[in-house]
Amino acid sequence: MGLLMLELANSETRRTNSAKKIAEYVLRDPQAVIDMPISVLAAKVGISEPTVNRFCTGLGLKGFPDFKLRLATEIARRKFHISKDIDPDDSCTDMIEKVFESAHACLNSAMEGLDAAIVDDIAVRLCSARSIVICGQGASSPVALDAQHKLMRFNIPVIAHLDNLNQRMAAAGLGAGDYLLCISYTGRTIPILEIAEIGRNAGATLIGITSADSPLATICDRVLAVESSENTDVYTPMTSRIAQLTLVDVLATRLAVHQPKGFSDHLQRVKQSLSSTRLA
Amino acid sequence: MGLLMLELANSETRRTNSAKKIAEYVLRDPQAVIDMPISVLAAKVGISEPTVNRFCTGLGLKGFPDFKLRLATEIARRKFHISKDIDPDDSCTDMIEKVFESAHACLNSAMEGLDAAIVDDIAVRLCSARSIVICGQGASSPVALDAQHKLMRFNIPVIAHLDNLNQRMAAAGLGAGDYLLCISYTGRTIPILEIAEIGRNAGATLIGITSADSPLATICDRVLAVESSENTDVYTPMTSRIAQLTLVDVLATRLAVHQPKGFSDHLQRVKQSLSSTRLA
DNA sequence: TATAACATGTAATTTTATTACTTTTATCTT
DNA sequence: AAGATAAAAGTAATAAAATTACATGTTATA
Known part of the structure; x- marks a missing residue:
């Protein structure tokens, strides 16, 4: 498997209904998911815990903890794009972050x-x-x-x-x-x-x-x-x-x-x- | 808390006997620790599970899983500073990956x-x-x-x-x-x-x-x-x-x-x- | 419409982590 | 140096988290 975040956007990964819901939720706020137990994520998404687990193993990972670890790694590397548009009112720090993020995203695609x-x-x-x-x-x-x-x-x-x-x-x-x-x-x-x-x-x-x-x-x-x-x-x-x-x-x-x-x-x-x- | 890896080398952190053993073990092979349950790490280091746990909370973290997450994050960050060298015998796919990896690394630094x-x-x-x-x-x-x-x-x-x-x-x-x-x-x-x-x-x-x-x-x-x-x-x-x-x-x-x-x-x-x- | 394949859920089980409590070890005081 | 005290570490119990086994429902296809 390549990059997890790309995988989450992949239509092949999102075949099923619940997979789509999980992928969307994770992409929206990956950082939050990292400190969530499987039960909380399942509840937030509105599906059962085993479904979340199956989603992870289906991705070729060992399970949910492994999924969180991968997620943490990729966030750390800033290898994906949260694709927030740049706002003129952003602080300079935010702008810097967003410009770099879009550069990473561009490299990925x-x-x-x-x-x-x-x-x-x-x-x-x-x-x-x-x-x-x-x-x-x-x-x-x-x-x-x-x-x-x-x-x-x-x-x-x-x-x-x-x-x-x-x-x-x-x-x-x-x-x-x-x-x-x-x-x-x-x-x-x-x-x-x-x-x-x-x-x-x-x-x-x-x-x-x-x-x-x-x-x-x-x-x-x-x-x-x-x-x-x-x-x-x-x-x-x-x-x-x-x-x-x-x-x-x-x-x-x-x-x-x-x-x-x-x-x-x-x-x-x-x-x-x-x-x-x-x-x- | 700043960088975990630095913390592990810190003498303040290593005050106690078992803390020293844990820190040493983790520094020696952090990647391995990431895929270890607390029981295995405790056994490898030769101490009890609660001691490992106390070590983590003592660092200001929520617990052992949190420790692993932090570790994964920092390894990920380090990795792109020490981007893998390209080998002439690499497959084209590997080379592509490495070139992009070093571009990501460069952006990060x-x-x-x-x-x-x-x-x-x-x-x-x-x-x-x-x-x-x-x-x-x-x-x-x-x-x-x-x-x-x-x-x-x-x-x-x-x-x-x-x-x-x-x-x-x-x-x-x-x-x-x-x-x-x-x-x-x-x-x-x-x-x-x-x-x-x-x-x-x-x-x-x-x-x-x-x-x-x-x-x-x-x-x-x-x-x-x-x-x-x-x-x-x-x-x-x-x-x-x-x-x-x-x-x-x-x-x-x-x-x-x-x-x-x-x-x-x-x-x-x-x-x-x-x-x-x-x-x- | 029947059936097979698949997705999902429930409940049981296992694994993992944490807490409460006890014992040991080290440190300090006199 | 002996006893008191505090800190550290262990044991066992508990709680939390994740996974598995199994049952149910859903969808697509013949």
């Missing part, structure tokens, strides 16, 4: 939607890429730049383009064996879609870091999905970049595995090159 | 080290800033770019410089009422330190997103600290950017609070400007 096989497949392909062009605009351009910085460390010819004209030129120049990595939160940014189209026609393989089922995702050969919440309120932190960056991290980590033997020498030289720019 | 008062103070100051110059290099340049993108949405004159010559020129041109936001993971990058120096001499206020107690942190007027793990192994994900970006998010969210009334019109126009670039 990104991890949920990730297929290890696809990640590995992309990593293997990028290793033998003739070249990689990375494109992003607006909020995604820092991500593109970051991806360039990460991939640069491997011996792969990679370049990030943030300027639309340059992006078009670069995409048009690609061919078989080349990869075009398109980064777009919404997957509906027209200029990026056009670039993807250009790259595709030129014969490049398209990889997207974008939201699933978006127009961009549809056109891409391989997709690393990020969930799009579409909430553009001022107080809503822009968490998508966090997920995107972490996906780049995942990719880079996996790329490292598929490097040839002499790679560590290369890395050593890269590190060396920086040493004179740092204070001891 | 960033949040812990954050002082709400400083965050709010910086937010208030930036609102009335005459101009803001953001500087970052290497891995931090995407963060600088991202910060620019975020702050741009507010009606503040902000610019990110990634090029060192431009950074020097921009820093030299600052004065009272201007802010120089320096982003550096290590806080020891010489060119960034030089820029900070230039900006300071010019009369700007320095804000750093960097590791605490670093040379950069020392020179800055206000610091948002990120922990630096200094691990530059290939398999170590570069999580610091995640923390930095989230700090920028926190700052931006807090900035939103301090905006004047007409601000939502401004935001509306910003949003409008993008609509024609998106597919319906």
Whole structure:
């Protein structure tokens, strides 16, 4: 079993009537459940104690105490989202907490939607890429730049383009064996879609870091999905970049595995090159 | 009561013979104790059950189950500071999990080290800033770019410089009422330190997103600290950017609070400007 | 509509934790 | 150093909590 809190939101887990009631109650106030005996929880939810117990064992846990322990662990790690919206009247402390919480939540949903096989497949392909062009605009351009910085460390010819004209030129120049990595939160940014189209026609393989089922995702050969919440309120932190960056991290980590033997020498030289720019 | 683990090492707690034995046992293998009933722990330590119970209540806790809960919480917290290393032989699924785990860990430690008062103070100051110059290099340049993108949405004159010559020129041109936001993971990058120096001499206020107690942190007027793990192994994900970006998010969210009334019109126009670039 | 599969509840049982009380051990006083 | 006193630890009883076994009801399907 993965994360308990995700499991509680899972429709598979909530099949039965009472399971749904338990899941809802626990999600609403997990902290309170931690100091509850099974009898109190059962009463609060309006079901019998054994039903609560069955719910726990059904989750693959040893029983109710085990359930509470897991819950406590996950709350401690702040690995889930209580999804309280940020209120302008919140104290700064509350805001900090909520922004971080939504970052955690965003990471969780990104991890949920990730297929290890696809990640590995992309990593293997990028290793033998003739070249990689990375494109992003607006909020995604820092991500593109970051991806360039990460991939640069491997011996792969990679370049990030943030300027639309340059992006078009670069995409048009690609061919078989080349990869075009398109980064777009919404997957509906027209200029990026056009670039993807250009790259595709030129014969490049398209990889997207974008939201699933978006127009961009549809056109891409391989997709690393990020969930799009579409909430553009001022107080809503822009968490998508966090997920995107972490996906780049995942990719880079996996790329490292598929490097040839002499790679560590290369890395050593890269590190060396920086040493004179740092204070001891 | 503060941290349980510290309490266990405390000589005050270990006054009695059996307390010492319990504390030692628990410190040696806390994880195991979590899945133990009081009877087993008592037997393992060689004392009676009520003594174990008294030990727990003596600590100010409700009883043994409460003790286990606290223990689980603290183990969970510790775990992400000592995030498991990534092994080249790990499966892709494991790697994904570990990379995400370290991102969570990084967020947690960033949040812990954050002082709400400083965050709010910086937010208030930036609102009335005459101009803001953001500087970052290497891995931090995407963060600088991202910060620019975020702050741009507010009606503040902000610019990110990634090029060192431009950074020097921009820093030299600052004065009272201007802010120089320096982003550096290590806080020891010489060119960034030089820029900070230039900006300071010019009369700007320095804000750093960097590791605490670093040379950069020392020179800055206000610091948002990120922990630096200094691990530059290939398999170590570069999580610091995640923390930095989230700090920028926190700052931006807090900035939103301090905006004047007409601000939502401004935001509306910003949003409008993008609509024609998106597919319906 | 009958029946099988499943969800839930009731009551009994087991496990776990706590309390009340007793014994032991250590500490302090003279 | 002996006795008084307080603190600590143990034993046994009790209470609380969780689980199991079994019975009942509900839903879906043939």
